[in-house]
Amino acid sequence: MTSRYTAYLLPLLLVAAMGSLLLGLFTGLMRAGWAAPADLPVNGMLHGPLMINGFLATLISLERAAALQRSWSYIAPVCLALSTLLFLTGHPAAAGPFLLAGSLMLLVVLLYLVALQPAAHHVIMVLGGLSLLAGNALFLLGQPVHELVLWWAAFPMLTIFGERLELNRVMRPPPAAVRFFTVLVTCWLLTMVLMHLDRELFWYAGSLIWVLLGLWLMRYDVARRTIRSVEWSRYMAFCLLSGYGWLILAGLYGLAQSLPAAGPSYDVLLHMLFVGFVFSMIFAHAALILPLLTGLKVPYHSYFYLPLVVLHGALLVRFAGDALGMPVLLTVGSYGNVAAILLFFGGILGRALQAGYAARYG
């Protein structure tokens, strides 16, 4: 059960997650070449940890805790937020145990979900939690980011796969199709383990699996039906289907080249997953998750198509920059992605405050 402590914790943790997002975007701009003042405590190297642990892991674990309404489930977001704070204030040694504890507690929460309802979709979410734990363990062991980044990427991706499989039960997909999806997810996880032995071969295998997973989602997702709906349902469908498009494109691009350790192709491939796929899902759900975290309602507005178009447009520019060998397009695309995310969350905040004001003062 929730206590009054969790009622205070929830907004604090939400602020911590959103603060990490802002700092993550800021460090992303630094990576894109923006000359920030030299005396700042953050640098471009913190972009990945801030976006994965500070923002995504904190927010997803907070969302799970708020939905489950168990006080102990808040330990995960608290630890993750504390670890981010300690990293930012220059205490990496103290941050490490909190990062591991947060990842472990999130895994416990996801296992608790399996205990409540044993089902394939909940097991896939557990695999997502395991991926986060593996990625963070490798990070603390000092592995280079390009060696572990796919474990970090697997956390939000497996969470999304689990959620979509769960929700698409309303479409009653054929049992063989569901089995095929779970086999694909399992094989993808295996390729990530095996990539530590043969990076190139299993990168190709993993890329092929993304294409198949993307096609599966395109085929069986309820978004194919709700795209003919209205307001948020229609908007969500656009976000979901465009996100699956990016997953397929990332797989195809991955098949066309191996994953380099750095450089424009590495940057574009990762952002096809993190921005094209993961942020599309965030855009799809943020407005409807906000009531759970804040009690604020976000009424629909067609404005939200603007950040979505900017997000995809800018990512296409980035992709073109790498494919055509034009670094200026990579920079412009990066700035565009940051602008899209700010436009989106600015819109969410504006609409929520507007609705709150209207409800209070008529």
Place this chain on the structure above:
Amino acid sequence: MTAHTGIPVKTRKTGPYTEQSIENRSPAMNEQQTKRRRDEEQKLRREAVRRLRNVVDPETGLNIVDMGLLYQVHVFRNGEHIRLEVHMGLTTPACPMKSHLEQQVAEALTDLGQVNVQTVMNPPWSPEMMDTRITFPW
């Protein structure tokens, strides 16, 4: 008596909304008043369900009644005071749409009486609870 989900309908508890106040009257009056009260409650319950057909899960585009998320609607009357208790399920215990749907349900019923929405996880929701008329072209 069972609801469409197969869950036994709960009998009303004693408290401010019991029918004890009419038990000491003559049996004929008792029966007539109880029947009228039940009819009114049934009417309210039907009206509540009709309105809840307008509460749509934005993820699926389906209303919560056809989707099988509405488990029970209890109506309690005490004179002019009406209280509605809605029991609804979720597709998963960690459903992030929980508060959104609860808000929508409360808003849909607010002028019928005091509304109390409870999300319950037992029995867990399954696609078999959906209206059988909803089909997808596979």
